[in-house]
Structures are given as structure tokens and as C-alpha cells.
Amino acid sequence: MNEILLNNEVIVYLLSETVLYLLLFVAFLVTVGLVKKWNFDAFTTEQFTLENRSYLVMTIIFFGIVLKIILLPYFVYTIDALSDLVPGAMCGAGVIKANAYGNPLLALKIVILFLSGLWLSINSIDLKAKRYPYLKLKSWFFLFIFVLLSAEFLLDILYFTHIETTNPVSCCSVIFGQTGGANSLPFGLDIPKLLMLFYLLFALIVLSLFSNLSLVSVASSILFVVVGYYAVVYFFGTYIYELPTHKCPFCMLQDHYHYVGYAVWGLLLLGTFFAIDYAVMNVFFHTVSQTLKRIAIVLLSMFVFLCSGYVAVYYFKNGVWL
Amino acid sequence: MRNNAFLHFLTLLLFKQKSKHIGAVLISVIIIFLLSAVLFLSSSLQYSLLSALQKQGDFVVTRIQAGKPANTPVAWVDQILGINGVTHVAPRIYGRYFFAPRENAFLVVGIDFFDEQNNQALQRLLKDVDLKRFFSKDSMLVGEGVRKFLEAHYFKNDFTFKTPKGTFKKVNIYQTLPKQANLIDNDMIIMPIELAREIFGLGEGEVTDITFNVPNDAEWDNIITKLHLLFYDVRVIEKREVKKAYENLYNYKGGLFLILYLVTIVTFMLILYQRYSMVYSTERKEIGILRAVGWSIKDILKLKFYENLVIVIISFIIGVVLAYLYVFVLNAPLLSHIFLGGSNLANHVTFVPVVKFGILGSIFLFYAVPFLAAVLIPAWKVAVTPPKEAML
Numbered sequence: 001m002n003e004i005l006l007n008n009e010v011i012v013y014l015l016s017e018t019v020l021y022l023l024l025f026v027a028f029l030v031t032v033g034l035v036k037k038w039n040f041d042a043f044t045t046e047q048f049t050l051e052n053r054s055y056l057v058m059t060i061i062f063f064g065i066v067l068k069i070i071l072l073p074y075f076v077y078t079i080d081a082l083s084d085l086v087p088g089a090m091c092g093a094g095v096i097k098a099n100a101y102g103n104p105l106l107a108l109k110i111v112i113l114f115l116s117g118l119w120l121s122i123n124s125i126d127l128k129a130k131r132y133p134y135l136k137l138k139s140w141f142f143l144f145i146f147v148l149l150s151a152e153f154l155l156d157i158l159y160f161t162h163i164e165t166t167n168p169v170s171c172c173s174v175i176f177g178q179t180g181g182a183n184s185l186p187f188g189l190d191i192p193k194l195l196m197l198f199y200l201l202f203a204l205i206v207l208s209l210f211s212n213l214s215l216v217s218v219a220s221s222i223l224f225v226v227v228g229y230y231a232v233v234y235f236f237g238t239y240i241y242e243l244p245t246h247k248c249p250f251c252m253l254q255d256h257y258h259y260v261g262y263a264v265w266g267l268l269l270l271g272t273f274f275a276i277d278y279a280v281m282n283v284f285f286h287t288v289s290q291t292l293k294r295i296a297i298v299l300l301s302m303f304v305f306l307c308s309g310y311v312a313v314y315y316f317k318n319g320v321w322l
Numbered sequence: 323m324r325n326n327a328f329l330h331f332l333t334l335l336l337f338k339q340k341s342k343h344i345g346a347v348l349i350s351v352i353i354i355f356l357l358s359a360v361l362f363l364s365s366s367l368q369y370s371l372l373s374a375l376q377k378q379g380d381f382v383v384t385r386i387q388a389g390k391p392a393n394t395p396v397a398w399v400d401q402i403l404g405i406n407g408v409t410h411v412a413p414r415i416y417g418r419y420f421f422a423p424r425e426n427a428f429l430v431v432g433i434d435f436f437d438e439q440n441n442q443a444l445q446r447l448l449k450d451v452d453l454k455r456f457f458s459k460d461s462m463l464v465g466e467g468v469r470k471f472l473e474a475h476y477f478k479n480d481f482t483f484k485t486p487k488g489t490f491k492k493v494n495i496y497q498t499l500p501k502q503a504n505l506i507d508n509d510m511i512i513m514p515i516e517l518a519r520e521i522f523g524l525g526e527g528e529v530t531d532i533t534f535n536v537p538n539d540a541e542w543d544n545i546i547t548k549l550h551l552l553f554y555d556v557r558v559i560e561k562r563e564v565k566k567a568y569e570n571l572y573n574y575k576g577g578l579f580l581i582l583y584l585v586t587i588v589t590f591m592l593i594l595y596q597r598y599s600m601v602y603s604t605e606r607k608e609i610g611i612l613r614a615v616g617w618s619i620k621d622i623l624k625l626k627f628y629e630n631l632v633i634v635i636i637s638f639i640i641g642v643v644l645a646y647l648y649v650f651v652l653n654a655p656l657l658s659h660i661f662l663g664g665s666n667l668a669n670h671v672t673f674v675p676v677v678k679f680g681i682l683g684s685i686f687l688f689y690a691v692p693f694l695a696a697v698l699i700p701a702w703k704v705a706v707t708p709p710k711e712a713m714l
Contacts, residue, residue, distance in 0.1 A: 003570055006577025008361065012684045015584065016691040023695050052706035055619045059627075059702055067691060074687065077680055084569050127620065 003085055004163045009078040014160065016071060020064050021153045027060040028146045035139045040131055054135065058123060061142060065116040072109055073262055080253055088168030092250035093176065098169045101159035108152050110269065115145050117273050118280060125287055134285075172248035176233060186226075191235055198224075198231040202304050205275055209293050214279035221275045228268050228303070236264075236307040239314045244322045264306060271299035332628050342601050346594065347637045350689065353590060354641025355648070358685050360579050362649045363661055365681055366673040367505065368572045374506045375565055379410065379440035379533035380542070382559040383549065391557070393528040398553065402534060405548050407541050410440035413529040415518040419483065419511070424475070428468055429510045432518020440535045444512075447499070460517055461496040466670070467508035469498050486523030493517065505671050575661070580688075587692050594696040602704035609704055610712025619705050626701035627694075634690050642682065650675040 004010055030053050038050055079092040079102075089095050096102035119141055126134040185194060201224045208217035233249050240252050240260060252261030274296035281287050315321060336343070383402070385394040394413075402411050415432035435453060439445040447463075462481075464472070472481055472495070483491045499507050513521075515529070524530070536545050546558050609622060648654060650673055662671060 003573060006574055006581070008573070008576050008580055009680070009684055011577060011580045011584075012688045015587070016687050019691050019695045023698065026699075052619070055623065055706060056699070056702045058620075059623050059698060063694065063698060070687070074683060077683070081680065084566075085573065087566075 002161065003165050004082065004160055007078075007082060007085065009074075009081045010160055013071065013074060013078050014156065016067065016074075017153060017156055020067055020071075021149065023060050024064050024146060024149055027057045027064075028143070030057050031139050031142055031146075035136065035143070038135060038139075040135075051132075054132070057139075057142070058127075061116070061119065061123075065113075065120060068109075068113060068116065072113060073266070075106075075109065076250075076253060076262075080250065082163070085165055086163060086169055087165065088171060090171045090251070091248060091254060093172035093248050094169040095163070096250075097175060098164065099159065099162045101155050101162065105152065105155040105159050108148065108155065112145065112148050112152060113269075114273055114276070115141075115148070117277060119145060121277055121281055122285070125281070125285055172251060173246065176247040176249075185230060185234060189230075194227065194231055195235060197227050199304070201227055202300060205272075205300060206297055209275060209278065209297060212282065212288075214283040217279045218276050218283075221272045221279070224300075225268065225272050228272075232264060232268070232307060236310060238322050239310040240264075242314060242322075260306075264303070267299050267303035267306065271296055271303055274299060328625075329628075332625060332632070335625075336629065336632060343633055346597065347633055347640075349590065349593070350634070350637035350693065351641045351644070353586060354638055354685060354689055355645050357583060357688065358642050358645035358681075359649050359654065359657055361576060361681050361685065362645055362677065363654055363657060363673065364572050364576045365678065366649070366676045367661055367671075368568065369676040370505050370671075370674055371568050372565065374443070375561065375568065377442040378561065379412070380535045380539075380561050381545070382531050382533050384531040384557050384559075385553070386555050386557040391530075392555075393524055394531055396527045396529055398532055401552055402532060402549070405545060405552075407536055407538060407545065409535045409537060410438060411532060411534040412437055412440055413515065413532050415515055415522060415524065416530045417518075417522055419521065424471075426471065427509070429507075430518055430521065431510060431512050432515040432522075433512065434515050440533055451497070456496055457514070459494055460492065460513075461494045462511050462513035462517070463497050463499055464495055464512075465499045465507040465510040466501055468511055469495070483521045485521055491517075491521060501672070587688070591692045591696040594693060595700060598697045598700040599703070602700050605704060606707050606712045609707055610709045613707075613709035614713065622705040623701065626697075626705065630694060630697050630701070634693055638686055638689065642685065646675075646677070649673055 005014075034050055034054060034057065037046060039047060076092060079095045082095045083089040083091050086095050086098055089098070096106060119138060122134055122138045122141065126132055126138055185191075189197070201220050204220045205217055205224055208214075208220060229249070233247055237247055237249070237252060238244050240257055241248075249265075250261070251257065252264065253259060254261075274292055278289065278292040278296055281289065281292070383394070383398070385392045385398075396413050399411050399413055402408060412434060415430075417430055418427040419430045420427050433439065433444070435448060435451070435456070439448060451463075472478075477495075480492050480494045483493060485491055493513065499510065499512070519526075519528070522530075536542055542560065542562070546560070549556055549558050612622060612625075613619075649657075653671075653673060658671070658673075
């Protein structure tokens with residue numbers, strides 16, 4: 001018997017994913033029909049039904065995406081809860097590494113959320129126009145997202161059914177710690193250079209958003225996610241844990257650190273998403289939304305202040321750097 | 323302002339059409355109540371067990387002969403004391419005393435009352451024991467369940483044990499163990515180690531196991547290795563293993579319940595789908611009017627979505643609050659027996675209120691996702707009715 005599948009959180013998570021996938025599958029079938037027969041200029045009953053059906057697709061996708069946004073932190077919470085059952089794991093890092101499906105699944109989830117967020121933006125400008133100008137585009141876009149969703153659903157099942165509770169997994173200090181002095185940062189960076197890059201990229205995003213250099217801000221946002229990830233794991237995290245050797249993206253999600261990890265990763269992902277969303281809307285659809293820009297800047301600034309705040313508070317309390 | 327008008331309209335609509343939603347709310351409340359009562363119970367029990375476990379000694383060592391537990395020589399205590407980093411080494415006699423007439427068993431624990439205890443709860447308990455009076459005759463401390471059981475069988479002040487030699491041993495009941503720890507020591511009897519040795523018929527210099535602490539938990543694995551180097555016939559039980567076993571047990575109980583509960587949820591979805599298809603078909607005219615005065619399909623979908631969201635949230639809050647009162651105020655009559663089990667002595671436990679955010683989130687997802695998914699398609703069907711057709 002598999003103890004993992006009997007875990008409360010896993011059951012709830014898999015049920016929610018299954019229900020969502022079934023609904024999205026209905027949306028997929030309807031969308032295939034839409035793409036095939038859509039002709040806005042036709043005055044047939046069929047076109048009329050299709051227009052009504054497009055609302056069903058829209059509602060289902062909207063519902064699905066909102067839930068996926070809630071389910072991502074819940075997934076991370078589940079992984080964290082499983083660390084009690086999997087031998088050797090102290091936090092989610094070990095559990096996600098328990099088999100080869102874990103890391104691709106998490107990455108795929110984040111990619112899907114970014115893409116479906118973009119879908120929502122396209123949808124809203126499509127509805128504002130009178131002739132549904134982007135219907136074909138958004139339908140094809142959804143079909144593409146649906147392929148990813150199917151892969152995600154498959155990975156979900158493969159991942160949870162293949163976690164062994166008998167073989168010990170590695171703890172986060174083994175996965176992220178510097179063993180034998182090897183530098184685990186990419187591009188041969190070291191910590192000071194990484195931090196310089198971190199703050200410079202942040203400044204670049206803010207400046208490019210203000211000056212409407214959209215392509216620059218998309219590129220810098222994507223880079224910022226990567227650099228932000230490394231900066232939090234290898235530098236800011238050590239101040240959150242107040243331990244220079246503790247490098248882990250998952251431990252900060254536990255109650256011991258007041259669940260601050262949810263805020264850190266949430267702000268980083270949401271902030272960069274809104275920045276990219278704003279820029280993409282600006283380049284491809286020529287719609288400029290000041291609120292999106294402001295939200296992006298506020299969220300990213302909050303992220304940077306939160307991270308730097310931990311460092312500042314630590315220095316203030318102890319008078320030394322780690 | 324427009325948004326406010328929308329919300330105002332929504333509330334008016336909900337109050338006006340109370341009877342339409344009351345059925346769905348009732349079923350939801352029952353489903354959430356049952357689900358959260360079970361989850362609250364299991365998490366509270368798990369919490370109490372783990373916090374009791376936290377206070378216990380870190381390691382238990384027994385001798386093993388051909389895979390079968392054997393009596394452990396007391397001489398091992400000195401050898402274990404020789405390992406660096408080990409504290410509070412204490413020999414212990416531990417076993418079940420079977421009371422044949424009723425087929426019940428007591429858990430008898432024999433400890434050295436003059437030693438410092440490695441179990442913090444025990445240490446605190448023994449502080450209040452007046453040792454002079456305790457040792458003036460053979461005495462023991464008994465758990466709440468044991469006391470009640472003995473009283474019902476006319477052992478008011480003492481109990482007579484039968485020893486393996488065929489003699490009888492009368493032991494005085496000194497005091498009852500505190501009620502808070504009922505989950506663990508309900509059927510427990512604590513007595514001096516010499517007395518327990520006599521009752522279980524162990525030889526001089528023999529105990530059942532030896533417990534000790536290792537304060538630095540980074541050293542735990544080293545200590546285990548050292549123990550195996552010291553004795554070839556040893557079995558080491560560490561606190562971590564016991565903790566994992568408890569977690570697995572509650573994970574298993576809760577999980578099995580949830581799996582069976584899936585059936586209920588699926589049925590619930592079907593009922594909701596049917597019911598809302600029916601309810602909404604009676605609303606066609608209303609929707610038609612709204613469409614005719616200029617509402618778009620999107621607005622109507624929004625209205626329906628909010629309507630259901632309000633129902634979901636209201637039923638969630640009512641269900642969870644009711645479950646909280648049932649479990650932590652009324653102490654979960656009926657349901658508690660499923661979790662505590664009553665094959666041995668009857669147990670009465672007061673549940674410590676433990677409500678974690680994660681549990682509430684799980685309950686909400688488990689119920690809200692199927693609910694909203696089930697009404698989505700009926701809501702769309704009614705939203706796209708053309709105004710002209712609906713008003714005919």
C-alpha cells in the first residue's frame with residue numbers, strides 16, 4: 001500500500017486537479033469545434049451557438065486558472081507536509097527530488113500559470129472589442145496550454161505514485177549545500193556579483209517599465225526570476241534562516257519561519273508576471289494599462305524590500321554580516 | 323458605485339430566493355461538518371500523541387535473541403553510560419499484565435523512583451510523590467482507566483497481582499495519574515522496579531529494556547552505530563521511528579476516511595448538477611429580463627458565480643464552526659470511539675483544540691472545487707438563453 005496516496009493533502013490535491021482537468025477537457029473539446037467552424041461574418045444558427053459556447057470555454061478557463069493559482073501554493077504545502085512521511089526529508093526539497101518527475105512538474109506548473117495569465121489578458125481585450133478579433137488566437141493559445149495541462153496532469157499522477165517511503169532521500173543541505181567547495185551558482189558567478197546583478201536587474205525592470213521599453217522589460221523580467229531564485233536560495237535565505245550554511249528554497253515555507261517563503265516566492269512570481277504581462281500587452285496588442293505597470297512595480301519592490309529587510313534586520317540585531 | 327449596485331442586487335436576490343438555496347446549503351453543511359469533525363479529531367489526537375512523545379526518552383534498547391526480545395542485563399547500563407554524549411540512562415521493566423477474568427491488560431511500567439527520570443512528564447509527576455509514604459508498603463500509581471476498572475471490580479484501595487511463581491502480591495493504589503495524559507497512560511500502572519520484577523518473574527539483574535537520552539540530536543546516528551558495536555544482540559528503538567509510526571497511523575486513518583468520502587463528494591456533485599439544472603430552468607424568464615435590459619452573458623455568469631461563491635462560503639463557515647463546537651466543546655460524542663478504539667479499557671480524552679490553516683484549506687478545496695465545478699455548466703446554460711425566447 002502506498003502511504004503517499006493516503007495522505008490527506010495529496011487526496012485533496014489530486015481530486016481538485018482531476019475535477020479541473022475534466023472541466024478543462026470539456027473546454028478543449030468545445031474549443032476544437034470553435035477553431036474549426038468560427039466565422040464571425042456568418043449569420044447562421046451554428047455561429048450563434050458557437051458564440052454562446054465561447055462563453056462556456058471562457059468561464060471554465062477562468063475558473064480553472066483561478067483555482068490553479070490557489071493550487072500552486074497548496075501543492076507546495078502538500079510537498080512540505082509529505083516531508084514527515086518520506087524518510088530523510090526535512091522539507092520539500094527532499095520530497096520534490098524523491099523522483100525524476102518532481103522538478104519538471106513544479107517548473108511546468110509555473111510556466112502554465114504564466115501562460116494562462118497571459119491568456120486571461122488576451123481574453124479581456126478580446127471581449128472589449130465588438131467583433132471578437134482575437135478569438136482564433138486565444139483558442140489556439142488555449143489548445144497549446146491544454147497540451148501542457150495534460151502533461152502536467154500526467155506528471156502529477158506519475159509524481160505522486162512514484163514517491164518511495166522506504167528509500168531515504170537527501171535533505172536540502174545536501175542538495176543545495178556547497179560540497180567540496182564547488183561553486184553551485186550558474187555562469188561562474190559569486191555572491192557579490194550575484195547581488196549586483198540582482199539589484200541592477202530590478203532597477204532595469206523598473207526603468208524599462210517606465211520608459212515603455214517592452215522587449216527589454218520582458219527579457220529582464222525572465223532573467224530576474226532566475227537571478228532572484230539564486231539570490232534568495234544562496235544569499236537572502238541564509239539571513240532568513242540566520243545560518244550561513246542553510247541554503248534551501250523550501251524550508252522558509254515552514255511555520256518555523258512564519259511561512260515567509262510563500263510571501264517571498266509569491267511576490268517574485270506575481271511581480272515578474274505582471275511586468276511581462278504589461279510588456280506583452282504593450283507590444284502585441286498596443287494596450288497600455290497603467291494599473292498593471294503599477295502593480296508590477298509595487299510587487300517587485302515589495303519583494304526586493306522584503307529580502308533586503310531580512311539582511312538589514314539581521315545586521316541591526318547582531319552587528320555582523322553572515 | 324456600479325459594483326455596489328451589483329452586490330446589492332446579489333444580496334437582494336439571495337434573500338428573495340432563500341428556499342432555492344436552502345437545500346444545497348443544508349447538504350453542504352452536513353458534508354463539511356462530518357469531514358471537518360474527523361479531520362479536527364485526528365489532528366488533535368496526533369498533536370497530543372506527538373507532544374507526549376516529545377517528553378519521552380530518546381532511545382530504548384532491548385536485548386534480542388534470535389529475533390525474539392529477551393531480558394536485558396542491568397550491567398548494560400554501565401556500558402551505555404560509557405558512551406560519550408549519553409545522559410539519563412535508566413533500566414526499566416515494561417510489560418502487559420493480563421487480567422484473565424475480563425480479558426483486559428494493564429501496561430505495567432517499573433522504574434527506579436530514586437533515579438532522575440529521562441521522561442519529563444514522569445519526572446514532574448514524581449516530584450509530588452511523598453516517597454516515604456509511598457515506600458512504607460508496596461504501592462503503585464495507576465491511570466484513570468485502570469482506577470475505574472479496578473473500582474468496578476471491587477479493588478478499592480489495592481490490587482492483588484498473580485506472580486509467575488504462583489504466589490499473590492497485594493499492591494496498594496497510591497494515586498491516580500493526571501487526566502491530561504489520558505491518551506497514553508489510561509491503562510498504565512507505574513510501580514517501583516523491584517516490585518515489577520517480582521510480578522513479571524524476572525531474575526535479579528535483569529530488566530526488559532534500558533532507556534536513555536542523547537541531547538544533541540546530530541549525534542543520534544553515531545550513538546546507534548556505537549551501540550551496535552558494543553552489543554551484538556541489541557535492538558535499538560529511537561524516538562524518530564516511533565514518531566514516524568504514529569504519523570503513518572493517523573495519515574492512514576484520515577486518508578482511508580477521505581478516500582471513502584470521495585464517493586460522497588461525487589454523489590454530491592451529481593445532485594448539485596441535477597438540482598441547479600432544474601432551479602435555473604425556472605429562472606429563465608428572470609434571466610431573459612436581465613438580458614433584455616442590457617446585461618451581457620458575462621454579467622449573468624458573474625452574478626451566478628458570486629451567488630454560488632456566497633453559498634459555498636456560508637456553508638463552509640457554518641460547517642466548520644459546528645464541527646469545532648462538536649469536537650472541542652462537546653468532546654465529539656460517538657465519533658471519538660472510532661478513533662480511540664475500545665477493545666481494552668474505556669478511555670475518556672479531552673481533545674486539545676488544534677486547528678491548522680492547512681487543514682481548513684484542505685477542507686475548503688475538497689468541497690468548494692467540486693461544488694463550483696458542478697454548477698458551472700448549468701449556470702452557463704441558463705446564462706446564454708436568448709432574451710426573446712426566454713420571455714415567451
